[in-house]
Amino acid sequence: MIERPTAQRAAIDEAPPPNRKTERTRKRRANAIGLGVLNGHLGYFVRRLQVWVFQDFVRTLAPIRIRPAQYSVLVVIETNPGLSQADIAERLGIERAQLVRLLDRLERRGFTRRLPSLKDRRSHALFLTREGQRSLRRIKALAAQHEAQLAEQLGADKRKLLLEMLKKFGRPAKPNGARAKHG
Amino acid sequence: MIERPTAQRAAIDEAPPPNRKTERTRKRRANAIGLGVLNGHLGYFVRRLQVWVFQDFVRTLAPIRIRPAQYSVLVVIETNPGLSQADIAERLGIERAQLVRLLDRLERRGFTRRLPSLKDRRSHALFLTREGQRSLRRIKALAAQHEAQLAEQLGADKRKLLLEMLKKFGRPAKPNGARAKHG
Numbered sequence: 001m002i003e004r005p006t007a008q009r010a011a012i013d014e015a016p017p018p019n020r021k022t023e024r025t026r027k028r029r030a031n032a033i034g035l036g037v038l039n040g041h042l043g044y045f046v047r048r049l050q051v052w053v054f055q056d057f058v059r060t061l062a063p064i065r066i067r068p069a070q071y072s073v074l075v076v077i078e079t080n081p082g083l084s085q086a087d088i089a090e091r092l093g094i095e096r097a098q099l100v101r102l103l104d105r106l107e108r109r110g111f112t113r114r115l116p117s118l119k120d121r122r123s124h125a126l127f128l129t130r131e132g133q134r135s136l137r138r139i140k141a142l143a144a145q146h147e148a149q150l151a152e153q154l155g156a157d158k159r160k161l162l163l164e165m166l167k168k169f170g171r172p173a174k175p176n177g178a179r180a181k182h183g
Numbered sequence: 184m185i186e187r188p189t190a191q192r193a194a195i196d197e198a199p200p201p202n203r204k205t206e207r208t209r210k211r212r213a214n215a216i217g218l219g220v221l222n223g224h225l226g227y228f229v230r231r232l233q234v235w236v237f238q239d240f241v242r243t244l245a246p247i248r249i250r251p252a253q254y255s256v257l258v259v260i261e262t263n264p265g266l267s268q269a270d271i272a273e274r275l276g277i278e279r280a281q282l283v284r285l286l287d288r289l290e291r292r293g294f295t296r297r298l299p300s301l302k303d304r305r306s307h308a309l310f311l312t313r314e315g316q317r318s319l320r321r322i323k324a325l326a327a328q329h330e331a332q333l334a335e336q337l338g339a340d341k342r343k344l345l346l347e348m349l350k351k352f353g354r355p356a357k358p359n360g361a362r363a364k365h366g
Binding site: 026027029030031033034035036037038039040041042043044045046047048049050051052053054057068072075076078079080083087088090091093140143146147150153154158159161162163165166167169 | 209210212213214216217218219220221222223224225226227228229230231232233234235236237240251255258259261262263266270271273274276323326329330333336337341342344345346348349350352
């Protein structure tokens with residue numbers, strides 16, 4: 001029923017046991033492990049980049065405790081004051097329940113306000129407070145630092161090319177085409 | 184304290200209220216909402232592509248109920264029979280606790296087995312069962328279908344170029360450089 005280790009596995013087995021391994025040895029050992037057909041899956045490598053970006057963003061913005069989805073929401077409210085929750089959820093591809101929790105947290109920190117909509121009594125209009133506007137200036141500066149770190153990691157030209165290529169993705173090029181979501 | 188809607192907002196306000204909107208109107212309306220400085224953040228667009236990939240993968244592999252992380256683990260075990268949990272966690276950037284739960288599920292479905300390691304009594308060696316090998320053939324066919332859908336969405340040339348560009352990311356090009364993680 002079960003396959004026993006192959007010759008390919010032998011090289012990995014010869015590495016020293018976990019407690020004596022340094023970080024570097026552990027990584028070299030890990031990189032020796034073949035990815036098989038994952039090498040042909042773009043999604044696998046998109047996910048690796050996405051996780052790197054997420055971790056670097058969270059680390060860089062730790063002084064002000066802002067996560068990527070919170071940043072997206074703050075920026076979109078700043079750009080479109082008075083936006084409804086439904087619109088922002090649709091635009092950023094965030095689930096309604098998650099957006100409500102996220103806005104609760106931003107409101108508790110005094111960054112955003114929900115006011116009754118002037119157009120539609122069932123919905124709210126979202127705004128930044130003055131404190132939110134002030135904090136967003138600092139948040140944007142840290143986010144720009146994160147972006148610079150990403151450019152350093154990828155190479156500035158490659159970052160620019162990727163940005164151009166990926167921006168076109170999810171645009172309504174095809175009618176009824178699947179839309180990308182961002183959380 | 185609060186900014187009132189600007190002229191930019193007016194165009195959005197003129198759209199019909201939610202209950203009368205069709206899906207298409209809702210999307211057109213959402214696309215009219217400006218992203219502000221998010222337009223300069225590669226991570227935002229990486230996230231959108233990543234979520235599209237995730238959703239398409241889950242949908243395409245729904246007949247066999249396999250998610251991206253499970254697929255990655257199955258493929259890496261197939262490629263490296265006898266791999267330890269520590270090695271697979273490091274290689275794919277999956278947290279140990281999450282990997283244990285994932286392997287529990289794969290084992291309950293009869294796809295994988297954990298056997299005592301011949302080299303290190305504290306760890307397990309991971310293998311596919313015969314059932315796991317058989318199922319993985321079908322899983323790979325569906326994953327290839329997902330990849331074809333992604334190629335259709337992006338364009339085949341663009342998919343190939345992105346794959347080449349992103350593969351290089353996270354490689355140990357710089358000593359002590361940050362490593363990408365995949366979950």
